[in-house]
Amino acid sequence: MLRLLRERKGWTQKEFGSKVGYGPDQIGAMERGVRVTRPEFLVKADELLDAGGLLLEAIEDVERAMKKARTRHPEWYRSYAGLEAQAVELHFYANQGVPGLLQTKDYAGAVFSRRRPLLDEETIERRVADRLDRQQIFDKWPAPMCSYVLEEVILDRPIGGRQVHADQLRQLLRIGSMRNVEIQVMPTCLEQHPNMDGAFNLLTPKGHPQVAYTEIQGYPRLITDLEEVRKIADRYGIMRAMALPPAESQALIEKKLGEL
Numbered sequence: 001m002l003r004l005l006r007e008r009k010g011w012t013q014k015e016f017g018s019k020v021g022y023g024p025d026q027i028g029a030m031e032r033g034v035r036v037t038r039p040e041f042l043v044k045a046d047e048l049l050d051a052g053g054l055l056l057e058a059i060e061d062v063e064r065a066m067k068k069a070r071t072r073h074p075e076w077y078r079s080y081a082g083l084e085a086q087a088v089e090l091h092f093y094a095n096q097g098v099p100g101l102l103q104t105k106d107y108a109g110a111v112f113s114r115r116r117p118l119l120d121e122e123t124i125e126r127r128v129a130d131r132l133d134r135q136q137i138f139d140k141w142p143a144p145m146c147s148y149v150l151e152e153v154i155l156d157r158p159i160g161g162r163q164v165h166a167d168q169l170r171q172l173l174r175i176g177s178m179r180n181v182e183i184q185v186m187p188t189c190l191e192q193h194p195n196m197d198g199a200f201n202l203l204t205p206k207g208h209p210q211v212a213y214t215e216i217q218g219y220p221r222l223i224t225d226l227e228e229v230r231k232i233a234d235r236y237g238i239m240r241a242m243a244l245p246p247a248e249s250q251a252l253i254e255k256k257l258g259e260l
Helices: 002-009 013-020 025-033 039-048 056-069 074-083 105-113 123-141 154-155 160-176 226-242 244-259
Strands: 086-096 143-149 182-187 200-205 211-216 218-222
Touching: 002 013, 002 039, 002 182, 013 025, 013 039, 025 160, 025 244, 039 056, 039 160, 039 211, 074 123, 074 218, 086 226, 105 123, 105 160, 143 154, 143 160, 154 182, 154 244, 160 182, 160 244, 182 226, 211 226, 218 226
Parallel strands: 086 143, 143 182
Antiparallel strands: 086 200, 200 211, 211 218
């Protein structure tokens, strides 16, 4: 219905997305039904698309779907997912691939479709939908403060092929331009590195101390010990100081996109 109403207005996904504060990937995901729409989005869309209350009728169903979506994550991941959804600060260090909250649908699909052991198509589709659903955190207000330190190799690894990779770089540029998001690139040429222990997330739930999360070879770990979290946060601070500033990182991503 969203797609039909949008096309009736003559708008592309990008044009419509700019009017409601969403990216084209997010609009596409909602139109395909792989991402749950939010009630406040439907209110705004109903007015912009001249739907005459049609979309408002879906709010009750959407609220039920959102409640169901919150239980879709694997049991071992739910504790972290719940904290992530209410976080006021989120910080990520990634050294292999683009973090889930930044991934496009096609990039996420490529990641899951090549995972070993192989996943069946239904599981892949469900996990991609779950990943896109998590990205609704960028739509919250007040928005959480987010920062990323990405190893430069991530910008060079063409997961999913050239077109998927190019779209993913554009996604990094788009999200990196948000006021509450800073993306920094850790140059490969640096001769020193304060963290050789793998990727991690740091998050601060509203009203609670900061926690850390790691996931190595399928073994997740939610770290709540204050001293352990402090050590990880210390390493992250050093990495942010060593990485390229956000503006220079954006310029590097643009350069690599232009070279594709």
